[in-house]
Amino acid sequence: MNHTVVVVGGNRTPFAKAGGALREASNHDLMTAAIDGLVARYGLAGTRVGEVAGGAVLKHPHDFNLTREAVLSSALAPETPACDLQQACATGLEATMYLANKIALGQLTHGIAAGADSTSDAPITVSGEMQRTLHAASRARSAQARVKAFSRLRPSHLAPLAPRVEEPRTGLSMGEHQAITGTRWGITREEQDDIALASHRNLAAAWDDGFFDDLVTPFLGLAKDAILRPDTTLEALARLRPVFGGEHGTMTAGNSTALSDGAAAVLLADADWAAEQGLPALARVVDAEVAAVDHPGGADLLLAPVAATGRLLARQGLTIGDIDLIEIHEAFASTVAATLKAWEDADHCRSVGLDGPIGAIDRSRLNVTGSSLAVGHPFAATGARIVPTLAKLLHARGPGSRGLISMCAAGGQGLVAILEAV
Amino acid sequence: MSALEMAFTSRVGRKVAARAGLHEPPVLRRGRTYPGGPIVLATLGASRLGADTLALLGRPYEAPVIDSGGDEVPGYGDRIGALVVDATDLNRLSDLEALRAVLRPALRGLEASGSVVILGRPPAGDWEQRAVTRALDGIDRTVGKELRRGATSNLIHVDPEAGPLELASTLEFLLHGRSAFVDGQTWTVAPAVDTPAPSERPLSGRTIVVTGAARGIGAAIARTLARDGASIVAVDVPPAGESLAAVANEIAGTALQLDITAPDAGARIAAHVAGRGEGLYGIVHNAGITRDKLLANTDAQRWASVLEVNLVAQMRINETLLTPGLPGGLIDGGRIVGVASTSGLAGNKGQANYAASKAGVAGLVAAMAPDLAARRITSNAVAPGFIETDMTARIPFVQREIFRRANSLGQGGRPIDVAETIGYLLDPASQGVTGQVVRVCGQNVVGA
Structure with missing residues (x-):
């Protein structure tokens, strides 16, 4: 790593619930909006950016070149190259690291990492039988053969298929997997509702402070995060019925992330180049580590970041006490609670190959401007939301302040990164 | 758009409106463009200010046609683009006749979206001089109201200590289409140090x-x-x-x-x-x-x-x-x-x-x-x-x-x-x- 990589800043659309204010926007529209707002904030219109890397989790077939197409629709110079990446909910952070590594190696001076997801515009596909029939019919050389191909269709083959939200290997949804983990770790309803409440309170306070004035650009008339409920209370959260884990479950719509629409983008640059260009530098990208759990053999699908966190801290010669601010992606409040318990659990940490427990943290350092429960979680966007948010928070604390981002992703994966204020 | 407005802006509506005296307003000349016709400079006295400022702007100018005062008004032939009157030496009420004599033919000869620019001095001097200064203002406002087809008139008070460099951007602005909607106004140009000459992209790098x-x-x-x-x-x-x-x-x-x-x-x-x-x-x-x-x-x-x-x-x-x-x-x-x-x-x-x-x-x-x-x-x-x-x-x-x-x-x-x-x-x-x-x-x- 010869070059210092810095986070210059970021931009995102406000996030909204599926079917909400952004429902008419495609992944392409959302990503273009996030990039255009970033371009405006840093005066990049008409310039060639080294590379834009981004992605979406729920993709239509026509989104095959999503990021490049968004670049072409944006105010950036059309000579800006782009590539699509995808690592489920860690996509935005993985794209950040992909570009950070290229910048560190001197292959790029700067780049934009982005993520977008529209659950309102999720693709609906046809059945496998229908798909095979259509292919066979298109190959048929005669009308007779075509009729023969279609004759194999049954009414049940005509039903459209909604996007699969369950893990392919278990047939269980992400929430159902987390419910298993929550029970295993003894995560209570109250703990989860506390985390959800803090998320809403912290996010509301940050909006009131104008914290997002230089992190969010309105889109389609939506100026603020629409999922945020500034006035929610523990009582209101306690009244919600469980949605995962059966009727005695503890996970509700209030302490689980909503299906969301939105996009986010981060501007990364070589520190020297940024200084030459008169661009600000908020924080240095220090390092990142990716991990996966045994799946479906393991029990905790969403706890892969634990191993990644331990390995990353060890490689950097740091302990959790050296970290000033911690961002744990709130897939579910239960995931955050289980992650923190796992960090303190020596046996668990050893079982994933660490030398000992990561340790306990002061909750006041966690998700201080809210996280996915209150903001929403357009899958690929979340990493690109958290990176500039944390970088700005660290910068405000002063040089040398360190922050850690922990993100779980489908398939039992986890990605963790460290930033340090400059 | 209301039904009334649609009727008014329709072709028939516009014809009816024109009959009633509501004519289609002229399309104004805009942008960094000088008038099409020649610029006429009328210097009332020995001042060089108007002449030197136009020279600084690289604009050629012609001599004015002067009205003799009778019923016959001498004409300009082709239309003129602008009249610049350098009245900075005008001190006496009797001198105002010279201003009338250059304005009368010019008002008839000015092209659409043409400009009248009167250069005077800020209020100073004796009672009569101050009365003259104020008289210029009344003349400017009246000319603005009498001019047709989008032409404008403005009065600039040039401080005696200010020269062509200080005046140049103002005169350029008033001759340009940039001042299309500025009419009947008076403001002051004061002396200044280190004033650069006007340029095409004056805000470059700022x-x-x-x-x-x-x-x-x-x-x-x-x-x-x-x-x-x-x-x-x-x-x-x-x-x-x-x-x-x-x-x-x-x-x-x-x-x-x-x-x-x-x-x-x-x-x-x-x-x-x-x-x-x-x-x-x-x-x-x-x-x-x-x-x-x-x-x-x-x-x-x-x-x-x-x-x-x-x-x-x-x-x-x-x-x-x-x-x-x-x-x-x-x-x-x-x-x-x-x-x-x-x-x-x-x-x-x-x-x-x-x-x-x-x-x-x-x-x-x-x-x-x-x-x-x-x-x-x-x-x-x-x-x-x-x-x-x-x-x-x-x-x-x-x-x-x-x-x-x-x-x-x-x-x-x-x-x-x-x-x-x-x-x-x-x-x-x-x-x-x-x-x-x-x-x-x-x-x-x-x-x-």
Whole structure:
């Protein structure tokens, strides 16, 4: 790593619930909006950016070149190259690291990492039988053969298929997997509702402070995060019925992330180049580590970041006490609670190959401007939301302040990164 | 659009309206364009000011046709583009006849969107001299009202210590289509040091903040200043961020989402500019709001919000940006431009709060000017009249049609007319223009 990589800043659309204010926007529209707002904030219109890397989790077939197409629709110079990446909910952070590594190696001076997801515009596909029939019919050389191909269709083959939200290997949804983990770790309803409440309170306070004035650009008339409920209370959260884990479950719509629409983008640059260009530098990208759990053999699908966190801290010669601010992606409040318990659990940490427990943290350092429960979680966007948010928070604390981002992703994966204020 | 408006703007409607005396207003000459016909210079006395200034601008000029005073008016043959009258040596009431003698033929011979520019002196001297100065003003305003087909007349008071360099940007502006909607006005050019000559892209390499830049007049200001070379920091409230970003990207500027009434707004502007490694050359305080109600119905909240956004915030921001040595603050030789309003200068029913704020802007720029002279920072304001924007489009049709025709040009101005005038005030060559309020109102009958 010869070059210092810095986070210059970021931009995102406000996030909204599926079917909400952004429902008419495609992944392409959302990503273009996030990039255009970033371009405006840093005066990049008409310039060639080294590379834009981004992605979406729920993709239509026509989104095959999503990021490049968004670049072409944006105010950036059309000579800006782009590539699509995808690592489920860690996509935005993985794209950040992909570009950070290229910048560190001197292959790029700067780049934009982005993520977008529209659950309102999720693709609906046809059945496998229908798909095979259509292919066979298109190959048929005669009308007779075509009729023969279609004759194999049954009414049940005509039903459209909604996007699969369950893990392919278990047939269980992400929430159902987390419910298993929550029970295993003894995560209570109250703990989860506390985390959800803090998320809403912290996010509301940050909006009131104008914290997002230089992190969010309105889109389609939506100026603020629409999922945020500034006035929610523990009582209101306690009244919600469980949605995962059966009727005695503890996970509700209030302490689980909503299906969301939105996009986010981060501007990364070589520190020297940024200084030459008169661009600000908020924080240095220090390092990142990716991990996966045994799946479906393991029990905790969403706890892969634990191993990644331990390995990353060890490689950097740091302990959790050296970290000033911690961002744990709130897939579910239960995931955050289980992650923190796992960090303190020596046996668990050893079982994933660490030398000992990561340790306990002061909750006041966690998700201080809210996280996915209150903001929403357009899958690929979340990493690109958290990176500039944390970088700005660290910068405000002063040089040398360190922050850690922990993100779980489908398939039992986890990605963790460290930033340090400059 | 209402049914009435659709009927009025239809082909038949326009014919009927024309019969009734409501003619289609002329299309005005705009942009960095000189008139098509020749410029005529009439020097009343021994002054070289007009001649030397036109020479500096590289504009050839012709001698005037002079009326002998009888019934027969000598003509110009082909139409002339502009008449510049150098009346800076005019001191006696009897000398005014010489002005009449050059104006009479020119008024008949001036082309559409042509310009009359009268150069006089600021009020000074003996009783008669001051009476002459004021007489010129009355003549200018009358010429503005008598000229047809989009032609304009303006009077410039040139300080005796100011020369062609100080005057050049003003004369260029008044001859250019940039001043299309400036009519019947008088303002002053003062002496200044280190005034550069006018150029095609005078704002090249200069960073200028425009508040309220997401739409309407503010967006036009940002685009026009960018055309003239400026690097624009486009400021607007966070909820307007989407259109703000579009404006910033269109002109390769930067967007700064900011509520200007925040106590740290000035500091955040300076930080944004400094963060980009730049110094701030100018700020255009365009952001403004209206909360119209008769004063009898105006509560404290309506009163305060308008004053806060339109006047108090810009005063606070100026104070911060003028802090000596502040990174990202206003540089020496910089520019402050406020946006007043004819409603403020003349008063307007239902707009006591707005009028207070906008007249206050005029007072503020005049007050700052002498105090900032040592740093060569100028402070001026424009006062728009009826301008065609999304905001004025919401005025009921008949009322709007009356407003837009109640001036010497018989039409509403465009956002670019305000923007061009601001560009003129920001021009480095306008170093001698400070403490002035220039109305962009087509010589509105209100408050002109």
